[in-house]
Amino acid sequence: MQFxxxxxxxxxxxxxxxxxLFVSQRDARGAVDIAVEIPYEEVLPLQxxxxxxxxxxxxxxxxxxxxxxxxxxxxxYRPGHTVLPENFWVYVISALAGLGLVVLYAWQNWWHQAxxxxxxxxxxxxxxxxxxxxxxxxxxxxxxxxxxxxxxxYAPINPLGLIEPQLRRLAWLHELDVLxxxxxQALATRLTGRLPGRGFKSMxxxxxxxxxx
Numbered sequence: 001m002q003f004x005x006x007x008x009x010x011x012x013x014x015x016x017x018x019x020x021l022f023v024s025q026r027d028a029r030g031a032v033d034i035a036v037e038i039p040y041e042e043v044l045p046l047q048x049x050x051x052x053x054x055x056x057x058x059x060x061x062x063x064x065x066x067x068x069x070x071x072x073x074x075x076x077y078r079p080g081h082t083v084l085p086e087n088f089w090v091y092v093i094s095a096l097a098g099l100g101l102v103v104l105y106a107w108q109n110w111w112h113q114a115x116x117x118x119x120x121x122x123x124x125x126x127x128x129x130x131x132x133x134x135x136x137x138x139x140x141x142x143x144x145x146x147x148x149x150x151x152x153x154y155a156p157i158n159p160l161g162l163i164e165p166q167l168r169r170l171a172w173l174h175e176l177d178v179l180x181x182x183x184x185q186a187l188a189t190r191l192t193g194r195l196p197g198r199g200f201k202s203m204x205x206x207x208x209x210x211x212x213x
């Protein structure tokens with residue numbers, strides 16, 4: 001499964017591979033900005049942040065420029081003024097339309113962003129309404145696929161092996177929400193033979209939890 005998005009300034013691709021999540025981003029000339037395969041061990045937590053970043057100062061400059069063009073056009077239109085150049089209004093309308101297109105493109109691609117966060121990587125996308133459903137579906141599929149991979153590779157335990165590394169691994173899987181609390185505790189009990197959190201006190205001292213058969 002993969003997700004792709006193309007803009008005038010960059011093209012971005014996410015793809016699920018056998019051992020990791022591939023991320024690629026190229027600029028308008030095709031030069032590579034990002035090309036990395038993130039191991040599934042480093043994907044979670046995975047989330048999407050939606051951010052609106054309106055450049056107030058630049059927007060004011062564009063509005064001021066558009067207003068200046070309109071004022072200049074009205075000044076030339078006054079009776080008794082110098083004869084207007086040929087196609088004058090065509091140039092004015094074209095300039096205003098060009099400014100409008102720049103603002104529209106910036107609104108859709110630069111000022112509204114969907115930022116994908118992994119454990120160690122941050123990738124900015126345009127928050128296109130047409131892409132939202134597909135992006136959310138891809139993120140959900142990636143999260144499910146990653147959890148299934150981690151469960152398959154790291155959840156199995158060996159009661160005859162070293163206990164501490166396996167307990168740390170179970171705690172890591174639980175922290176990433178790969179293993180729910182009851183399952184993580186059940187696996188830890190199989191390793192240690194003790195019920196988690198079942199210690200008791202005697203004569204003011206905390207004693208270890210009893211072993212279970």
